[in-house]
Amino acid sequence: MARLVGRLRAPTLVPRRQRRSAEREKSIRAAALRIFRQKGYHAASMQNIADAVGLYKGSLYYYVSSKEELLVRLFEGRAxxxxxxxxxxxxxxxxxxxxxxxxxxxxxxxxxxxxxxxxxxxxxxxxxxxxxxxxxxxxxxxxxxxxxxxxxxxxxxxxxxxxxxxxxxxxxxxxxxxxxxxxxxxxxxxxxxxxxxxxxxxxxxxxx
Amino acid sequence: MARLVGRLRAPTLVPRRQRRSAEREKSIRAAALRIFRQKGYHAASMQNIADAVGLYKGSLYYYVSSKEELLVRLFEGRAxxxxxxxxxxxxxxxxxxxxxxxxxxxxxxxxxxxxxxxxxxxxxxxxxxxxxxxxxxxxxxxxxxxxxxxxxxxxxxxxxxxxxxxxxxxxxxxxxxxxxxxxxxxxxxxxxxxxxxxxxxxxxxxxx
DNA sequence: ATATACCAAACGACCGTTCGATAGAAACCG
DNA sequence: CGGTTTCTATCGAACGGTCGTTTGGTATAT
Missing domain, CATH: 1.10.357.10 (Tetracycline Repressor, domain 2)
Structure with missing residues (x-):
């Protein structure tokens, strides 16, 4: 029964937060790519990226484990x-x-x-x-x-x-x-x- | 008289320090070029450059006014x-x-x-x-x-x-x-x- | 004696990262 | 359905470290 309710609500309600979260992560990576390109990796600060997506820099670490990981992931599968x-x-x-x-x-x-x-x-x-x-x-x-x-x-x-x-x-x-x-x-x-x-x-x- | 002595000693003695100083400056620029190339400008520290020429990083400022100037001068007239x-x-x-x-x-x-x-x-x-x-x-x-x-x-x-x-x-x-x-x-x-x-x-x- | 070349320490700024707090949304329960 | 708990996403401040730069002192060569 609980599973049935879960099934019924899943398509509309459960994904809402997940979808928002996934979009956030994508927008963070997109901003990072843009800013790394403009200023270079070292000159680009986490604050710059946070500003671009409207977050505090500390909040980025909810989505990303480090600045370096942000760079490495940009390369993955790109070629x-x-x-x-x-x-x-x-x-x-x-x-x-x-x-x-x-x-x-x-x-x-x-x-x-x-x-x-x-x-x-x-x-x-x-x-x-x-x-x-x-x-x-x-x-x-x-x-x-x-x-x-x-x-x-x-x-x-x-x-x-x-x-x-x-x-x-x-x-x-x-x-x-x-x-x-x-x-x-x-x-x-x-x-x-x-x-x-x-x-x-x-x-x-x-x-x- | 002082001028005469100055004149006589100039060709051999006065230039000695100047020559050493000029060599130091050249070796600093050479080290900077090498290190900037290896690590990139931002990742290269003044300490790295100082180590390469055997000085303390503060001493570099006797020869150079800033890290940025060091970079800019590397470009001058190069082309x-x-x-x-x-x-x-x-x-x-x-x-x-x-x-x-x-x-x-x-x-x-x-x-x-x-x-x-x-x-x-x-x-x-x-x-x-x-x-x-x-x-x-x-x-x-x-x-x-x-x-x-x-x-x-x-x-x-x-x-x-x-x-x-x-x-x-x-x-x-x-x-x-x-x-x-x-x-x-x-x-x-x-x-x-x-x-x-x-x-x-x-x-x-x-x-x- | 004097100017030079360098030392050694300190300073202030910034940056990546951590962390406890919190507001709001979702989940659970009677 | 209403109230309570749990969880999630974010905040805001702080921390530790590094770095470029400044400064006052000093040994050495002139």
Whole structure:
């Protein structure tokens, strides 16, 4: 009986606080991301984040165990989507050239659609505890390996020029990663325009 | 008479303390650069720098007026040399292709030969007081304009493909700037090998 | 004797974090 | 349904620590 009452009220009443609480936590993480991006991790204070969500700084610790945890959690799983997309491209059909074009495009779009994360991700590496840092480096190595393999395949079968796939991958990824420094969402060019352009540029950089 | 004695001793004795003092100041700035690069500006303490040069942290203020000044001075004139080299190339003779190749090469070498500065320069921008920040942005804009102009000239006379010199310059500079993130002095490749390779890549990215 | 280069301690500010108190919402019970 | 208890989210103050900076003293070289 009690269970029945519980069941009936659950969909409307029980979740109310839980939902509010979950929203709070989300808004805290969103504020942290924004403020870490604007001022950098060390220059950003818990007070800044608290102000942004309308709490006292001490109250943040009801949702978060430390400032560092706040940063680490921002990184978690952030690269998975793009990494998955790009890996799928290498599994699919298509010439090396087509694959590389699609990969570069996906990578640039990934950067452009996660601007704040990418900026924090690239600047605050050295703040991470070593476990999280290893994770980040592993992701970066995986990404580089994916490009390196396709480029290497292309070089061996004559689709691409050059003999150093690692160096080529670093050049290509550098070009594509750097967009996070100059892209402005309100700017002259759309995300897809930039991604398409850079994908074409990546291919041309390697084609005979 | 006192003046005469002063004159006679000056070349050997008076400069001794001055020389030691100047060396101290230089070693402080060198330590600051190294430590700022390793830990980031905010995470680096005056104590860290003092330890590195064998002083008490309070004693640093005999040479330096503040931590911020220490950072700002690290930036001063740092871009001048490369900027001058590259400007000279655009003033010289040579086709657009030749000029662009030489410019990219000089730029990459500039990054590789000033690794620590570049890393701090790119990460700590947001710490600078606004006057120094404007200076930094002006230098970056100047650099981009130099590349943009040569690329634009080449596009108009058919040496280069494409219609957006600004975007091409951003792609090229991104590729070349990013070397600061992965280059290790003890690594497999020499500075000039990387610079030559990237210069060739830059040209290929733009040639029909 | 005098100026220099440095020491050693202290100061004041700020920051991340902790903690006891509390108001209001939810849960329980007769 | 009304009253009581429990729990939750937040407050507001305080704490411990670190850091940049100041200052008064002092040994040494000039």
């Amino acid at each position: 998975d989507q793009v990494l998955g997309e790009i890996r799928a491209i290498t599994y699919g059909t298509g010439t090396c050239t087509e694959q590389l074009r699609a990969m570069a495009r996906a990578y640039v779009l990934g950067v452009l659609r996660n601007l704040d994360s990418v900026r924090v991700y690239l600047r605050e590496e050295y703040v991470l505890p070593s476990a999280a840092l290893r994770q980040v480096h592993a992701e970066q190595r995986t990404m580089r390996d994916l490009f390196e393999r396709v480029i290497g395949d292309g070089m061996r079968d004559g689709s691409f020029v050059g003999t150093d796939p690692k160096l080529a991958a670093l050049a290509l990824l550098g070009m594509c990663t750097w967009v996070h420094r100059w892209y402005r969402p309100k700017g002259r060019l759309t995300e897809t325009a930039i991604a398409d352009d850079f994908a074409e540029r990546a291919v041309r950089m390697l084609c005979p | 001048d040399q490369v900027l001058g080299e590259i400007r000279a190339i655009t003033y010289g003779t040579g086709t657009c292709t030749e000029q662009l190749r030489a410019m990219a090469r000089a730029y990459v070498l500039g990054v590789l030969r000033n690794l620590d500065s570049v890393r701090v320069y790119l990460r700590e921008e947001y710490v600078l007081p606004s006057a120094a920040l404007r200076q930094v942005h002006a230098e970056q804009r100047t650099m981009r304009d130099l590349f943009e102009r040569v690329i634009g000239d080449g596009m108009r006379d058919g040496s280069f493909v494409g219609t957006d010199p600004k975007l091409a310059a951003l792609a090229l500079l991104g590729m070349c700037t990013w070397v600061h993130r992965w280059y290790r002095p003890k690594g497999r490749l020499t500075e000039t090998a990387i610079a030559d390779d990237f210069a060739e890549r830059a040209v290929r990215m733009l040639c029909p």
